[in-house]
Amino acid sequence: MGRPLDGLRVVEGSAFVAAPSGGMTLAQLGADVIRFDALGGGIDHQRWPLTDDGVSLYWNGLNKGKRSLAVNLRDPEAQELLAELIAGAGNFLTNFPAGGWMSYEALSQRRKDLVMVAITGSHDGTSAVDYTVNCAVGYPAATGFADDQRPINNVVPAWDLMCGQMAAVGLLAADRQRAHTGQGSLVSLALADVALATVGMLGNLAEAQINGTERQPIGNDLYGAYGTDFATGDDRRVMVVAISPKQWRGLQAATETTEAVAALAVSLGVDFSDEGQRFLAREDLRTVFGPWFEARTLSEAAETLDAHGVCWGPYRTFAQLPQEDPRCSTANPLFANLDQPGVGQHLVPGSPLAFAGVERGAAIAPRLGQHTEQILAEDLGLESAAIGGLIDRGVVATDR
Numbered sequence: 001m002g003r004p005l006d007g008l009r010v011v012e013g014s015a016f017v018a019a020p021s022g023g024m025t026l027a028q029l030g031a032d033v034i035r036f037d038a039l040g041g042g043i044d045h046q047r048w049p050l051t052d053d054g055v056s057l058y059w060n061g062l063n064k065g066k067r068s069l070a071v072n073l074r075d076p077e078a079q080e081l082l083a084e085l086i087a088g089a090g091n092f093l094t095n096f097p098a099g100g101w102m103s104y105e106a107l108s109q110r111r112k113d114l115v116m117v118a119i120t121g122s123h124d125g126t127s128a129v130d131y132t133v134n135c136a137v138g139y140p141a142a143t144g145f146a147d148d149q150r151p152i153n154n155v156v157p158a159w160d161l162m163c164g165q166m167a168a169v170g171l172l173a174a175d176r177q178r179a180h181t182g183q184g185s186l187v188s189l190a191l192a193d194v195a196l197a198t199v200g201m202l203g204n205l206a207e208a209q210i211n212g213t214e215r216q217p218i219g220n221d222l223y224g225a226y227g228t229d230f231a232t233g234d235d236r237r238v239m240v241v242a243i244s245p246k247q248w249r250g251l252q253a254a255t256e257t258t259e260a261v262a263a264l265a266v267s268l269g270v271d272f273s274d275e276g277q278r279f280l281a282r283e284d285l286r287t288v289f290g291p292w293f294e295a296r297t298l299s300e301a302a303e304t305l306d307a308h309g310v311c312w313g314p315y316r317t318f319a320q321l322p323q324e325d326p327r328c329s330t331a332n333p334l335f336a337n338l339d340q341p342g343v344g345q346h347l348v349p350g351s352p353l354a355f356a357g358v359e360r361g362a363a364i365a366p367r368l369g370q371h372t373e374q375i376l377a378e379d380l381g382l383e384s385a386a387i388g389g390l391i392d393r394g395v396v397a398t399d400r
Contacts, residue, residue, distance in 0.1 A: 001357045003030025009089040010171065011036065011082075012066070013102070015044045017130070017157050018119050018191060019095040020062040021164030026093075026171070027065035028351035028361040034089070034375060036069040036082055039397050041368050055342040060365040064348060070369030070397040078395045084380060087111040090184075093171055095119035104186040113184040115174040117167050123190040130157040130191070137195045138204060142215040149217075163194045226278035228286060229315070230293035232301055237315040238293065240305075243275060247311050254308035255292040264288060322347060336362035367399040 008031040012023040020035070027033040037045065047058045069085075071078040079101045086092045087110035096102060098118040108114045121128030131153060134140060140151035167189055174185035199205045207213060220229040220239065226248065227241035242248040252258040261272060264284055270277040278285065293301055298314060305312050314324070322328045328347065330337055338348040341364070350360025376382045376396065390396045 001355075003358055003361060004355060005030040008032070008091065008175070010034070010091040010093055011086045011089045013082075013092070013094040013096045015042045015095065016047075017062065017160035018163040019093055019167060020044075021161055022117075022119075022167035022171070023066060023093055023164075024062055024064055025165060025168045025351070027363070029353065030361065033066045034069055034085065034371070034379070035063060035066045035366075036071055036073075036085075037368060038073050039070055039394070041070075045368065051343055053342065057343065060340055060343060063365040065361060065363035066366055067371035067375060068366035068368055068399075069372050069375050070399075071372075072395055075395050077390070077393075081376070081380060081390075081396070083107060083110060085375070087114065088379060090114060091171060091175065092116040093119075093167060108184060108186075111184070113178050113182060115171060115178060115185050115187070117171045117174070117187045117189060119163060119167055120188065120190050122192045123188075128190075128192050130160040133159050133192050133195045136192075137199050138208075138215070139199075142217055144217040145219045146217055152217075159191055159195045159198075162198070163189060163191045166194055221282055222279070224279050225275040226282060226285065228282060230286075230290055232293050232298045233295055234297040236298040238298065238301060238305075238312050239315065240289075240310065240312045242278070242311065245273065246309065248272070248275075248278070250308040250310045251289070254304050254310050255289050257288050257292065260288050261285070333360055334362075336360075338362060338364050340364045341367060369397045370399040372396050372398045 005026060008026065010023060010026055010031050010033045012019060012033055012035040014020045014023065014035065023033045023035060041059075045056060045059050046054065047056050049057045051057065071082060073079070083101055083106070086107055090111060090113065092107065092114065094102065094117070098104060098116070100106070104114070104116050104118070107116065121133075134153060135151065140153050143154070144150065144152040170187040170189055174187050178184060204215065207215065215223070221227065222241060222243075225241075225243045227239065227243070229237050229239050231237050240251060242251045249258075252261050264281070265272045268281055268284065270281060272278050272281070296304075302312075302314070316324060326332070329335060330347070333354065334349050334352060335347045336350065337345055339345045340348070348362045348364065350362035354360065372391075373387055376387045376390065377384070382390075387396075391398065
């Protein structure tokens, strides 16, 4: 079977995380995604982490499966080529400022049914990035431990990644609408709106407005239910979550604390079948469960927890992940061992979406400008002499 988005062509003008991750999501599902960059690479082409040879693992990680076109973005001739390329594809994803030749108004003159997804920082067009959005919406103030009131940022650019997925959904929704109506669309997506919508949908905004409360940092505990971390006897840590009744019973059985937990409930006058009561009594419960973990190694604890169906996970570093977790290996169909030019062989993920009978689409990233000549010839129909002239004049560049 072919991949779900075979036949869909998308031009991507982007930098950093949101738009590139959205384009990569589409590419992993079969879309032909052409990313254009400035000559020598855009502002994210050398972003950390880098190899010892200065190759950006970050850039490679976010551009797998795409075709790369390198152009002089300030050159009117290059702008004309890109506008024609976008019109031919019919789909444009960008987080560049959507003005001038790159505006929907200008591009849609070339193709009336153009679909364009334009990512901005805030809905009013002002600048914002993941870290400036994250700090403003409340989560860093509720992250960390109660005895240290400094706000703590999440090292995962979660809003960027969510924005990228929303951009992919928006493009597919507009493409479907076009199929039904014949009309194109300009889809605007603000990074800040992605975060603000999340604060609303998870009840955090209503909690502050309706209850008049301020969420406090609670370390690694799970708010409103029972979930916390424990140290094992070999200086590892595990996260244990017991939300459902089955998980709660399994945790007690695994740690041989059923009677002790029942006695604690009586002494406190609470009903531990209520997950909220388990949350409120979490420090008392830690004294019941904690000694069991401290008396065992991670391996010993894992065997017993798994045998009782406990929901848990070990804390790991990035280095420990592929060494210890079989999910992070080619035993998982998500991954393939691929040889990335300039980097070497390593685990490369395809799409997390698993369609029956369809490969995941793991692929390497292109070299900057690797497909310049192919795109000019096959997608824009230029003759070799014209392509050579563009290269000689510095309008475009290849990877050579």
